[in-house]
Amino acid sequence: MRYDSITEAIGNTPLVRIDPAVHGLRHIDLYAKLELLNPFGSVKDRAAWNMARPGLPAAVAHGSQVVELSSGNTAKALAVIAGMHGLPFKSVTNRMRIPEIKDLLLLLGADIEELPGQSECLDPTNTEDPLTLFHRELTGPGSDYLHTDQYFNPRNTEAHTTGTGPEIVKDLDGRAPDWFIACVGTAGSSTGVARVLREHDQRVRVVGLVAAKSDFIPGIRTLDEVHEVGLFDPATYDTVAAVSSDEAIEGMLTLARRCGILAGPTGGAAYHGTVRHLRPLDDELTEHHEAGEEVARQSAVFIVCDRIESYLSYTKRRRPDLFRQPPRRNALADLTDAEIAAAPAVDTQDARKWIERDRPLVVDLRSPFAYAALHIEGAINIVDELFDELVRGGLPFSTRQPVLLVCPVGEQSARYAALLTRMGHPDVRSLAGGVIAWRDAGAPLVRD
Numbered sequence: 001m002r003y004d005s006i007t008e009a010i011g012n013t014p015l016v017r018i019d020p021a022v023h024g025l026r027h028i029d030l031y032a033k034l035e036l037l038n039p040f041g042s043v044k045d046r047a048a049w050n051m052a053r054p055g056l057p058a059a060v061a062h063g064s065q066v067v068e069l070s071s072g073n074t075a076k077a078l079a080v081i082a083g084m085h086g087l088p089f090k091s092v093t094n095r096m097r098i099p100e101i102k103d104l105l106l107l108l109g110a111d112i113e114e115l116p117g118q119s120e121c122l123d124p125t126n127t128e129d130p131l132t133l134f135h136r137e138l139t140g141p142g143s144d145y146l147h148t149d150q151y152f153n154p155r156n157t158e159a160h161t162t163g164t165g166p167e168i169v170k171d172l173d174g175r176a177p178d179w180f181i182a183c184v185g186t187a188g189s190s191t192g193v194a195r196v197l198r199e200h201d202q203r204v205r206v207v208g209l210v211a212a213k214s215d216f217i218p219g220i221r222t223l224d225e226v227h228e229v230g231l232f233d234p235a236t237y238d239t240v241a242a243v244s245s246d247e248a249i250e251g252m253l254t255l256a257r258r259c260g261i262l263a264g265p266t267g268g269a270a271y272h273g274t275v276r277h278l279r280p281l282d283d284e285l286t287e288h289h290e291a292g293e294e295v296a297r298q299s300a301v302f303i304v305c306d307r308i309e310s311y312l313s314y315t316k317r318r319r320p321d322l323f324r325q326p327p328r329r330n331a332l333a334d335l336t337d338a339e340i341a342a343a344p345a346v347d348t349q350d351a352r353k354w355i356e357r358d359r360p361l362v363v364d365l366r367s368p369f370a371y372a373a374l375h376i377e378g379a380i381n382i383v384d385e386l387f388d389e390l391v392r393g394g395l396p397f398s399t400r401q402p403v404l405l406v407c408p409v410g411e412q413s414a415r416y417a418a419l420l421t422r423m424g425h426p427d428v429r430s431l432a433g434g435v436i437a438w439r440d441a442g443a444p445l446v447r448d
């Protein structure tokens with residue numbers, strides 16, 4: 001293989017059969033589409049290149065900046081592509097949560113602009129999400145950016161109708177698999193591949209995987225967020241199922257240790273979600289087989305989006321045992337639903353009286369950008385990830401100090417209130433409904 005440019009090495013990734021001794025399915029052949037072998041490390045190389053390519057000559061002529069709303073793989077691929085063309089790249093995001101990816105973007109010369117997200121945005125004179133406003137500015141007439149617009153750009157999906165989908169069919173000797181399973185971020189890859197597979201065989205069943213509610217698997221949406229994505233069409237999927245971050249890490253371990261596939265958490269989620277979904281079906285096929293019926297073999301393909309190396313700190317936080325470290329103390333994940341439901345909470349009216357009377361320490365767990373935009377007067381800002389580190393070491397406040405915890409909608413603060421209560425704090429409360437409820441009740445907020 002000889003190429004004139006690294007971009008020619010995008011695509012044509014291997015389709016690798018998973019050893020049935022690993023997955024245990026008896027009548028279904030399972031294949032992994034190894035998108036992690038793309039040159040910049042992920043499935044997004046295809047989309048980034050397909051979206052950026054048409055605009056590059058004009059961008060080079062004007063010296064435009066390449067811009068994308070991404071905190072992960074799309075940004076990584078675009079940073080490389082922009083650099084190769086002598087253009088600057090800016091990644092706009094509401095939170096860079098994976099330190100290795102943030103560092104890599106900086107190393108590649110990217111600018112990173114962090115803006116508050118929808119639920120964190122509280123400016124009453126500007127009720128729209130700053131990210132949405134920024135998106136409009138980028139897309140509007142006269143914009144001098146090369147904005148690849150991955151959440152709405154049909155060329156994102158097209159990268160997979162022309163590349164990923166046909167490659168799968170070719171490697172299965174011209175047939176579509178019976179099952180196709182993919183994690184959903186922008187929905188570009190799952191939508192594009194599903195379209196091609198259905199053109200070959202309408203019977204193919206498509207499973208979209210997302211992160212469980214209030215959970216975090218980097219690169220994909222949660223069950224709550226998935227409908228907000230421009231390219232997402234529920235008709236694409238026969239089933240949309242949730243995978244937890246613990247399941248994603250288990251899947252990642254199986255792929256790495258037993259299959260030699262160094263997948264990241266979404267590859268692990270795809271493997272785990274696939275086997276979990278297909279096992280009951282495989283059991284049914286076994287019953288038919290044992291009853292003497294003829295059972296045709298089926299096939300399933302799942303996508304391995306990216307590589308494990310960027311997620312070592314993500315994995316270590318959740319599974320210190322894998323790194324020979326003692327188990328995590330005081331982890332939110334250990335709380336029961338009953339403990340969370342019983343977490344002490346106050347509504348805005350009572351919180352205001354309480355603040356007047358007892359002066360609790362008000363701790364705002366939102367991002368620094370959201371806090372700077374508007375917050376409760378006197379509140380201190382400890383972003384939830386930092387707060388998580390603090391409570392690992394023990395109670396971060398004196399038990400004589402009452403504490404009011406505040407987050408966007410009251411979910412995260414309720415969890416921490418439950419945790420601190422369990423750890424022995426006698427008077428910690430969560431602001432019910434979060435800063436959103438506080439604002440909606442007309443209570444005062446201040447700006448930094």
Ligand SMILES: Cc1ncc(COP(=O)(O)O)c(C=O)c1O
Nearest residue numbers: 184185186187188189219266305
């Ligand atoms: C790690 C990872 N996995 C899966 C996906 C999902 O891909 P898509 O955006 O095509 O839905 C993404 C997208 O950003 C990703 O970064």
